[in-house]
Amino acid sequence: MAYDEGLADILRDALHDTPxxxxxxxxxxxxxxMDGNMLCGVHKGGGMFRVGMDNIAAALAVDGTQAMAFTGRPMRGFVDVTDETVADDDRRATLINLAKGFVSKLPTK
Known part of the structure; x- marks a missing residue:
């Protein structure tokens, strides 16, 4: 498996009440x-959150985050995070809230 199932379970639990x-x-x-739009996820070595460009500075201020560059190309509005960041209740909650704030404004797919 290319991602940590334990981290996936942490995100599942954190999002279980989100419609x-x-x-x-x-x-x-x-x-x-969330409503057909990418919100967050886990991959080998950590996770990612789609926070949008308006929230990128706030997201990058969270310990354990960096700009996401999947396949070497920057992905605007996304942050890549360490395993520890996904597992930390406070950091994860901050990033989920930033991501939900952005994704909730997108049209449903």
Whole structure:
């Protein structure tokens, strides 16, 4: 398996009361979609959150985050995080809230 199932369970638990959440295996990891839009996910070595460009500075201020560069190309509005960041209740909650704030404004797919 290319991602840590324990980290996926942590995100599942954190998102279980959020309406419109679905899981999708993608890019060797697991992505959580909200109303059809990518919200966050786990991959080998950590996770990612889609926070949007307006929230990127706040997200990068969270310990254990960095700009996401999947396949060497920057992904605007996404942050990559360490395993420890996903596992930390406070850091994860901050990033989930930033991601939900962004994704909730997108049209449903």
């Amino acid at each position: 419109g959440i679905a899981e999708k295996k993608m890019f060797g990891g697991l992505v959580f979609m």
